[in-house]
Amino acid sequence: MAKSVIPIGPYHPLQEEPEFFTLTVDGETVVDIDVNIGYNHRGIEKLSELKTFDQSTFVIERICGICSTSHPFAYTRAVEDIIPVEVPERAKYIRTTIAEGERVHSHLLWLGLAGHFLGYNTVYMWVWKLREEILDVMEILSGNRNNYAIFKPGGVRRDFNPDDIPLALRKIDSIVPTLNKLKKAIIDDPVLHARLKGIGILTREDALDYCALGPTSRASGVAKDVRKDAPYGAYDQVDWDMIVTQNGDVFEKVVVRVLEVFESIKIMKQCLMNLPPGEIDLNIKNIPPGEGIGAHEAPRGETFHYVRSDGTNRPARHKVRAPTFMNLPTCKSTVIGETISDATIILASVDPCYCCTERMAVRTSEGKRIYGGQDLIRLSQEKTQRIRRKMGIK
Amino acid sequence: MTREEILKDLKQRFKEDIVNFFDKSPKRVYMEIKPESLVKCASYIFKELKARFNIASGVDSRTAIEILYHFSLEYINLLVSLRVKLNRNNPQIDSLAPVFKGANWIEREIHEILGVDFKGHPDLRRLLLPDEWPKGVYPLRCDYTEWDKNAIRDRGV
Amino acid sequence: MSLTLRALLKSPWVFHLSTGSCNNCDIEVLDCLTPRFDIERFGMLLAPSIKHADVLLVTGSCNRKSAIRLKRLYEQAPKPCVVVAIGECSLSRGMFIHSYNCPLPLDKIIPVDAYIPGCPPKPEAIIMGAVKLIQKLKGTL
Amino acid sequence: MKLPKVRELSEAVKALLSKPYTSKFPKKPHQPYHNFRGQPIYNQEKCVGCLACEEVCPVEAIAHEDQVDPANPMRIMIHYTDTCIFCGSCEAACIADNEGIKLSTEWDLAFFDRKASQETIEKELQLCEICGQPIACKDHLKWIAEKIGELTYSSPTLYLTRLKSLGIVDENLISASRDYGRSDRVKILCARCRRESTLSTSTK
Numbered sequence: 001m002a003k004s005v006i007p008i009g010p011y012h013p014l015q016e017e018p019e020f021f022t023l024t025v026d027g028e029t030v031v032d033i034d035v036n037i038g039y040n041h042r043g044i045e046k047l048s049e050l051k052t053f054d055q056s057t058f059v060i061e062r063i064c065g066i067c068s069t070s071h072p073f074a075y076t077r078a079v080e081d082i083i084p085v086e087v088p089e090r091a092k093y094i095r096t097t098i099a100e101g102e103r104v105h106s107h108l109l110w111l112g113l114a115g116h117f118l119g120y121n122t123v124y125m126w127v128w129k130l131r132e133e134i135l136d137v138m139e140i141l142s143g144n145r146n147n148y149a150i151f152k153p154g155g156v157r158r159d160f161n162p163d164d165i166p167l168a169l170r171k172i173d174s175i176v177p178t179l180n181k182l183k184k185a186i187i188d189d190p191v192l193h194a195r196l197k198g199i200g201i202l203t204r205e206d207a208l209d210y211c212a213l214g215p216t217s218r219a220s221g222v223a224k225d226v227r228k229d230a231p232y233g234a235y236d237q238v239d240w241d242m243i244v245t246q247n248g249d250v251f252e253k254v255v256v257r258v259l260e261v262f263e264s265i266k267i268m269k270q271c272l273m274n275l276p277p278g279e280i281d282l283n284i285k286n287i288p289p290g291e292g293i294g295a296h297e298a299p300r301g302e303t304f305h306y307v308r309s310d311g312t313n314r315p316a317r318h319k320v321r322a323p324t325f326m327n328l329p330t331c332k333s334t335v336i337g338e339t340i341s342d343a344t345i346i347l348a349s350v351d352p353c354y355c356c357t358e359r360m361a362v363r364t365s366e367g368k369r370i371y372g373g374q375d376l377i378r379l380s381q382e383k384t385q386r387i388r389r390k391m392g393i394k
Numbered sequence: 395m396t397r398e399e400i401l402k403d404l405k406q407r408f409k410e411d412i413v414n415f416f417d418k419s420p421k422r423v424y425m426e427i428k429p430e431s432l433v434k435c436a437s438y439i440f441k442e443l444k445a446r447f448n449i450a451s452g453v454d455s456r457t458a459i460e461i462l463y464h465f466s467l468e469y470i471n472l473l474v475s476l477r478v479k480l481n482r483n484n485p486q487i488d489s490l491a492p493v494f495k496g497a498n499w500i501e502r503e504i505h506e507i508l509g510v511d512f513k514g515h516p517d518l519r520r521l522l523l524p525d526e527w528p529k530g531v532y533p534l535r536c537d538y539t540e541w542d543k544n545a546i547r548d549r550g551v
Numbered sequence: 552m553s554l555t556l557r558a559l560l561k562s563p564w565v566f567h568l569s570t571g572s573c574n575n576c577d578i579e580v581l582d583c584l585t586p587r588f589d590i591e592r593f594g595m596l597l598a599p600s601i602k603h604a605d606v607l608l609v610t611g612s613c614n615r616k617s618a619i620r621l622k623r624l625y626e627q628a629p630k631p632c633v634v635v636a637i638g639e640c641s642l643s644r645g646m647f648i649h650s651y652n653c654p655l656p657l658d659k660i661i662p663v664d665a666y667i668p669g670c671p672p673k674p675e676a677i678i679m680g681a682v683k684l685i686q687k688l689k690g691t692l
Numbered sequence: 693m694k695l696p697k698v699r700e701l702s703e704a705v706k707a708l709l710s711k712p713y714t715s716k717f718p719k720k721p722h723q724p725y726h727n728f729r730g731q732p733i734y735n736q737e738k739c740v741g742c743l744a745c746e747e748v749c750p751v752e753a754i755a756h757e758d759q760v761d762p763a764n765p766m767r768i769m770i771h772y773t774d775t776c777i778f779c780g781s782c783e784a785a786c787i788a789d790n791e792g793i794k795l796s797t798e799w800d801l802a803f804f805d806r807k808a809s810q811e812t813i814e815k816e817l818q819l820c821e822i823c824g825q826p827i828a829c830k831d832h833l834k835w836i837a838e839k840i841g842e843l844t845y846s847s848p849t850l851y852l853t854r855l856k857s858l859g860i861v862d863e864n865l866i867s868a869s870r871d872y873g874r875s876d877r878v879k880i881l882c883a884r885c886r887r888e889s890t891l892s893t894s895t896k
Contacts, residue, residue: 210495291424304464325449329499
């Protein structure tokens, strides 16, 4: 059969960041994939050199909205590595709380979208409903639902108000029972097992070779997590576990993320309850020349920042490495050999900023067929339906 | 292996290649090497020492173009940065992409934003910049100036 | 008010486009669809293609690669098409005003009818912006 | 296979009996939490026009315009709503006890014309009595004079401003035009004219 090319992207009805995938398919099987990015390129590394160290925090907060604490966290750690200093205890706890809140809402967001891709719109609506509560917690604590503007080299910008903490804790507690139910529903759902087990396998060797990060690699049995390997913030003072599974298929990635949500909630609660008193900021005045490296385990994997200072009040060079940059190329080893209807969820399983299109064309040997925008998702949803019918579940 | 053993081993093994060795802190080591021995050093660190390749970062420091390859050794919580300095007029270096796949994209990125030529890279296409971006203009070089005459740099009202 | 515009305002279908945003505004737009805000109450629906849509929601700072596609999309849109800019990036490029990859603000590329500031705007602000826009088009504001 | 069915059914029954989750938003006004970061608003009384907020703003959302008309010198502080990212840097940097500009909880900011998307306040400006260039806002000079206390009397610019504000020196006192002599020193001067008048006592 003749090989054909499916362009996916850059714009997709479900939106998220634009990206352009070119799938080469042979019949229904994907034989090659190419990714074209750059629709979101805003030259942040250059912009950061135009701002002062303090202002840069806001620039890099806007690298990614879902990781809007991961990047400042890594950046502030890089700047603190130049000097070097240790931030005050209370600031550490505040940072950790915000970072974990972000992980919860990011994983829930992904779970909802994955549910939508598979045709489980109930999951999508449920999970996003839970997510609202976490966003409320963030608004109570930091003043905004996203983009918390709380990080600062040497500490944090604003303190938690002790009066708000009980309300925040109550809100966090309120989502746990529903989340538990959801966990059970996802982990022992027979259709999800049939649909997700054994597809898009990223082997341990490939995960190491592509230098994959975060849940993508932890699902493949690579037990690496910056929070455990090189503890920072309050991560060594609270009790939590690293979630690692062995198979590396899409189902395991879902499981890792769902279980991580519980760990994050655990960390958040511990941090809020044991918030130590004291200063929140070191008031760093000037930064000596030198180089610093900061890393933070973002929801998608390790965020890595390299900052060079030349003694002025602006960074001389600021390199940002987002986790998707390393994770996305793994689709080359996971998508190839699978069918197109699985491609959606596999591409989504690394939690990239995944995107589809207004139009895609599947050219088969019979001729040319043009699919409308949502057909890729429809194909995926139809497959779930087929499996359900086969298993006798209507 | 402990941290000391690894550092001693690195110093011993790459005696001729190391230009400068800077032991910054317990967690950070910077190793400046000659550009021609990059593949040798990097593949040893990646394959034998089982390091994870974090990222490479290119810096234009006005006198030379520096590329730093960051490797992290999680089992001893150490970050080794290999530094190479390239000639600013004709920056060229051997590609690491054939050695491990993780280096593929970042080399494409450095190629387009700093103009470094990676010899032996399998697929050195543009990654981020648009197609109409002029050839030979590298936005992260320090002598970059605005080339687009139509660009508006105020609020535009 | 023309008949098409009147029909449009009854149940505006929106198409959402991210032109190099940080994702927050996109997610807040999606949030409007989820149970707490549920904008389908007002007859608004997220359309899968611009050809089915009456309202174009634009987020992001219009970088070079997506500006071309933005123009093309606007040309494909059935007129009248109402354009709403969401978030600081699409209003004035905010943070990215000096970025080498974001040469023009959105309203220099396509005409914009309403602006919703915020970084990101709350879903309530987005809904409120839509309500204000509808009132304005109806001529009551 | 049975168990999931029961679980789903019980959820369905529960959902049927409980109130709808969706907010009644446009009908019922939305009140954000008290520390929500919304539109920053200038306080005409407290702001001293020192431009610290403009200096720290990461997005250049704050600007100023000096009107050096000798009859009515004014500094217009401008805050652009369409550029602000509501980060609160301006409030944190404000020298007037963080009250000159303050984040409000205002979130409903949609507008239709970008030219009008700005907030302004006017502050009275002090001009140099020789060259006519702006020195600082009058309130800013008063603020400095109050801060440094008795040291104020080491600088004529500061003590004259202070005495004028206290009503000891006539507000409308117009100094003689430049006489290139010693009397130049007892005037409200900008840094440059102050240096010149101090260094050159002889007539030019």
